[in-house]
Amino acid sequence: MDKSGQSRGSPKEGAVRTRTLSLAASFIAVSCIAHAQSATPGGMPPPPGMNLAESAAMRFPQPVRVGDLLHRTVLQPVESQNVLGTVREVVRTGSGTIEIVIDFGGFLGFGTRPIAVPVDAMVLLGQDMEVVAFTPQQLRKFPTFSPTGTTPVPNDTIIKVGLAKPSH
Amino acid sequence: MRSPFRPDDVPDPAILDNHRPLIKSFERRGLIRRGLSLGALVMLTGCDVKRPEAVESALLAISRFNDEVQALLFDPNKLAPTYPxxxxxxxxxxxxxxxxxxxxxxxxxxxxxxxxxxxxxxxxxxxxxxxxxxxxxxxxxxxxxxxxxxxxxxxxxxxxxxxxxxxxxxxxxxxxxxxxxxxxxxxxxxxxxxxxxxxxxxxxxxxxxxxxxxxxxxxxxxxxxxxxxxxxxxxxxxxxxxxxxxxxxxxxxxxxx
Missing domain, CATH: 3.90.420.10 (Oxidoreductase, molybdopterin-binding domain)
Structure with missing residues (x-):
């Protein structure tokens, strides 16, 4: 308070005020410019006509330990990064594809149900994951996961998952 | 009532007397208005806010000033935290x-x-x-x-x-x-x-x-x-x-x- 109050003070006091204002103004500058990084949002959906495996291959799949994926937050790849759920387990289907079982939706733990999303529809985003190939509306129509016909993938297994840049 | 947070060693009250005219000039609402606004920026630089490039160059000058302060504060021997x-x-x-x-x-x-x-x-x-x-x-x-x-x-x-x-x-x-x-x-x-x-x-x-x-x-x-x-x-x-x-x-x- 008293720094700004020196608006009619001596030149030296003016310099103190100038510095206070300059710090404040630079915060404005940084917060405006940070939006520049959203020019190309990450987590883009697969290009039209491309299947999940092909689009996942373009996202530089990286080795990751299955145990390190458990309990990760799953986000929607939009600027607000809406939380879709958390990773419950990783399973292999009868046809050999790997699926991530997500505790999906609900509110404060109520109404949450497990759904299985192909790993090629998902990406790693640092400590989190994102579903890039399906919208939340599509995920809501996914059947509730049933373990019948699938086998859990052990924690020490290394699988490959694609990447995305942050969406914000 | 005496504040429980009052320090043992209080500043010399003569400071207030020395700055009496300045304290009189306090206008609380004026402070809020000027605190963080483009108006403050104009006072700071004398630039015309209607010209965006003038605002930008003022902000960049501030950013460069902040860079210089950060460089002065930088301790080449201080290590950042490390983790297991x-x-x-x-x-x-x-x-x-x-x-x-x-x-x-x-x-x-x-x-x-x-x-x-x-x-x-x-x-x-x-x-x-x-x-x-x-x-x-x-x-x-x-x-x-x-x-x-x-x-x-x-x-x-x-x-x-x-x-x-x-x-x-x-x-x-x-x-x-x-x-x-x-x-x-x-x-x-x-x-x-x-x-x-x-x-x-x-x-x-x-x-x-x-x-x-x-x-x-x-x-x-x-x-x-x-x-x-x-x-x-x-x-x-x-x-x-x-x-x-x-x-x-x-x-x-x-x-x-």
Whole structure:
């Protein structure tokens, strides 16, 4: 308070005020410019006509330990990064594809149900994951996961998952 | 009632008398109005806010001033926090100014690190040459200006060791980098010589993967994430301000942590 109050003070006091204002103004500058990084949002959906495996291959799949994926937050790849759920387990289907079982939706733990999303529809985003190939509306129509016909993938297994840049 | 927070040693009340006219001039609402506004900016610089470029140059002048203050405050001997290897995020978080699908991998076999500027021995370097120098591993936090962070483990030759080895002028102001993804960057010499600034070639004990800057990237614990160029192809030691990709778009240049 008293720094700004020196608006009619001596030149030296003016310099103190100038510095206070300059710090404040630079915060404005940084917060405006940070939006520049959203020019190309990450987590883009697969290009039209491309299947999940092909689009996942373009996202530089990286080795990751299955145990390190458990309990990760799953986000929607939009600027607000809406939380879709958390990773419950990783399973292999009868046809050999790997699926991530997500505790999906609900509110404060109520109404949450497990759904299985192909790993090629998902990406790693640092400590989190994102579903890039399906919208939340599509995920809501996914059947509730049933373990019948699938086998859990052990924690020490290394699988490959694609990447995305942050969406914000 | 006497405040329980009143310090034992109170300031000399004569200070108030000395500044009586100033205290009289306090206008609370005026302070709020002027505190953080474009109006304050006009008073500060005398510029015309109707001209956006004038506002921009005023803000950039402020940013440069902040850079200078940060450089003055920088302690070249103070180490950033480090973490146990068990906390390393594997794989690291990807980020760039473009999406991951647009990453153009670099061929490590034909890759050369070009040197220029105030360096005695400017012969280009191969990845094997770099790895023959003494290596250092650091587990540090990557902190992005956007607000996120993660803990990563990086191995490579300390930039200080490299600059000494090639006979760089360590009194020069800047170390500038060029990269394969056209992301120029530069740091001050004090930060370049900091013990936690590496030319990293490995992550978590493995060769750096393509999306994270293979074959070599800068990794420094004393700067924000955007000061860590990936896929580095050239290093220049210079006294002429080199700028950088985000810096030319208004981000602060020093960006210290």
């Amino acid at each position: 290897a068990s906390m390393i995020l594997k794989p690291p978080k990807f980020n760039a100014y473009y999406d991951v699908m647009d990453v153009k991998p670099v061929n490590g076999a034909t890759w050369r690190l070009e040197l220029s500027g105030l360096i005695a021995d400017r012969r280009p370097w191969t990845i094997q040459d770099l790895q023959a120098l003494p290596q250092r591993t650091i587990v540090i936090k990557h902190i992005c200006v956007e607000g996120w962070s993660y803990i990563g483990g990086w191995t490579g030759v300390p930039l200080r060791t490299f600059l000494q080895h090639v006979g760089a002028d360590l009194r020069a102001k800047y170390v500038a980098f060029k990269t394969a993804d056209d992301y120029p960057s530069s740091i001050d010499m004090a930060s370049a010589l900091h013990p936690q600034t590496l030319l990293a070639t490995e992550y978590a004990g493995e060769t750096l993967a393509d999306p994270f800057g293979y074959p070599m990237r800068l990794r420094t614990a004393v700067k924000l994430g955007y000061k860590n160029p990936k896929w580095v192809t050239a290093i220049e030691v210079t006294n002429k301000y080199p700028g950088g990709y985000w810096e030319s778009r208004g981000f602060s240049w020093f960006a210290g942590l």
